[in-house]
Amino acid sequence: MKNIKLTYVLCALLLGFGMAYGQRVLTIAVPGDVETLDPDFSHFQMSNEVNYNIHDQWFQYGLKLTPEGYRAYDVNTILPSAIESWEISPDGLSITLKIREGMKFNHTGNPVTVDDFLYYFERGVHTKSGYYWNITMAGITGWEKLSDTTFKLTFAQPSPFFFYLFRDQSQAPVDSKEMQKHATPDDPWATKWKARNDAGSGEFYVESWTPGVEMVLAANKNYWAGPAYFDKVILKVVPASATRMLLLMQGAVDIAYNLSPTELDAIRNLPGIKVVSLPSRNQYYLGLNNQMPPFNNKLVRQALAYAVPYDAIINDVFKGRALPPRSPIPQRGQYFDGSMWPYEYNLDKAKELLRLAGYPNGFDCTLSIPAGDPVIEELAILLQASFKKIGVNMSINVQPAAMFAEGLDKKSHQMWLRDILWYIDDPAYVAKGFYYTGVVLNWMAYSNPELDKIADEMMKLWRPEDKAQKAMLAKEMQRILIDDVPCLWLAEPYYELAMRDNIEGFVYLPDHLLWYYPLYRKE
């Protein structure tokens, strides 16, 4: 009996405290668990988002307003965050960085030092993780401690997108003293420990984590820019999207992730709810393997580009919430030029091109898609029906996600369908990372020496005054790709996020991660 009374008293006390201090809590219904707290090994949306919020990245983008009136990242302004100031050498081959002083890691209280920044370079190189990708993409060849607050990076050649890469969720100081404590002989970089533990100095820290149930983040009261409005952010795992929608409608959660286009349309105009909706740099592709017949024939690829029902895709699959493709560079990307785009839904032209290519009666082919994605399935079925009209019999091979990913990596799919979000807004990055001969993401096995040359040229342009020349090269790149059609560009869907209408302060980030720091509740 005593126990019961004590519990009641405790409950009452806790309730009282909660009310007195009026804890500000943001609750988000998320589809699945956070996979890992190791930003180096994270390539999942939920993990990236949490890692973005619990780590203090080197830099941030400045903000500007989109035509729709949302605050969004501005690639032309880079602001300091964990790095307070920097100086690029005149030849662009090195950069000296000064860290922000007085910062502490959230869980241990250890001060953030230059060693913590450099530890991650070593870790990245040895574990060949995401950090390693950024090091190689930025062409960094050396890192060196200069003083207790400064260090220097050297580049093989000046990097046009060093800053874009180093505002990534993984580019943040991590408590190296604590990490080393958890290193073991067969796990010298503490990857197992880091996957479950937060060692960041960001705006929030992980207060508790119940796998499959929820993750509770608490605000860092000592954050250098001041604490966030919300004291706590609770990520509630709710696997069914319809349940997430009902929870949002009822006000039991503030934000609901990953609602389907139909669900978003159902709640868009309800009182108490708003849906953030703006064009993004996400693109859907139908990849064609440029080494496999018949797609090694450019005319065949062009023919298919005329058989894509562009309007039906926008209206039926995306309910009007997508932009049509006008170039390999998304419409909201830097150096986008829509003036060269010839493709439209024209079956006669498609048939004519097939005839010229030597396939007057069409051909059979196989499209691989990952299972469990309704949008991709709808797109595949729509395209299948359309291609059939020009004699192209495309069978759809639905594969488990793991198998599909393996096929992409091995470039063994004849055709594939998926989306890619270009979070680095730079044509050089896309050219070098996706269309360049032999790179890992070139799942089309596409190769054009002319394009490779342009990509290499663009990689050399890093000064602000190089913009005019870059624009010229970017135009040439778009011209070549539009003519070559290594893949079919299908649509550029909007970024959409459903929330209660009293949540304000939303900032649109290029990687579609939600930044909790600027959010607040309108009283």
Added chain:
Amino acid sequence: MTPSRFFKIDGLNMKKPVLYLAQRIGFLCLLLWGIITIAFILTRALGTPVYLLVGQQADKEIIESLIKSMGLDRPLYEQYFRYFWSVLHGNLGISRYTFRPVTQELSQRLPATLELVLAAMILITIIGILLGISAAVYNNTLFDRCVQAFCQFGASVPLFWLGLILIYIFFYLFKLAPAPLGRIRPGLSLPKTITGFLLVDAVLLGDRECFLAALKQIMLPAVTLALGSLPATIRIVYLTILDILNTPYINTARAYSIPRWRILFVYALRNALVPISTVLAMTFGYLLSNTVFVEAVFAWPGIGNYAITAMYTMDYDPIIAVTIVATLGYGLAYLLNDIFALIVDPRVRR
């Protein structure tokens, strides 16, 4: 009926029942072995988790080193024996995503699922037997028709949809049920875990608030889960009782003007016990593997949601482990049913 009494009845002949049980347990082991083997082959056939684990940007070197560290470069039979050997030692492997032992993760999630399944089982047993008997007694009346219609509905409606509709009605429209956010409402938790069953732990700790909160949370998912399996139970009870009510021995009892309730609940029900317990055992196994849908809709942190996540990420060890647990659930329920039949039905003993 205690075992000692039952053995006495049989005239000290323990050999047959023991042999029978040994046979059953042996069969269960064989079944487990078969399931593990099939699950092992199927998961391997559906692609390696490596490419999902390393992401799109990884280079060849990291892929190869991961394949090696996961032992996937070895021949399939060697991987199989290694895995089987570790399972025999109670080690179900580790999750490649969370880096935690699967046994540890299962021990956190299994009680949630079992609690839900048992709550549904209680509903199914009580409602199923009552409705089944009543429908048989009032055969061919309006009541009987209603029960049959209810069975048709329950058997044909998908659980996923049913759960959503119940949430829509009870949570969204009438605000009678709490938010479908798992086992207990946000902000409330028990000071410690004893059995892992929230309701039981709340009683043991004397925490009324937690008990009521947990009870409210489990209500809708348990009803959803029960509705899906009720029709089978009702129909079996209904048909069995209907059969029995037409047998000569019941007619004889009627002729002796034994009270109706006594005929029904003592003479008729006793003979229906074995078929009923069989259908309940089947239902238990069925529920254990079908909570997936209900858990997804009600954000219930059980093995169903665990399995879905593992399947999407091709996390080998958790997938096989969940399969093993579901098989064990089925197997143990059947075994209990066999023992039960052994006790109540003398025919089985001979």
